Amino acid sequence: xxxxxxxxxxxxxxxxxxxxxxxxxxxxxxxxxxxxxxxxxxxxxxxxxxxxxxxxxxx
Numbered sequence: 001x002x003x004x005x006x007x008x009x010x011x012x013x014x015x016x017x018x019x020x021x022x023x024x025x026x027x028x029x030x031x032x033x034x035x036x037x038x039x040x041x042x043x044x045x046x047x048x049x050x051x052x053x054x055x056x057x058x059x
């Protein structure tokens with residue numbers, strides 16, 4: 001048997017969710033066992049966190 005990673009269905013927060021929601025989502029992802037595209041999901045969450053932080057400082 002090969003060491004293939006499991007496929008996991010992820011329900012991401014929406015772009016309209018809060019910074020805290022995205023930060024919690026990222027922490028949950030990082031705590032999960034490895035799965036296919038985990039690194040992509042974490043990068044996506046980090047990008048949304050950066051965008052939300054940037055937009056909150058521009059208000």
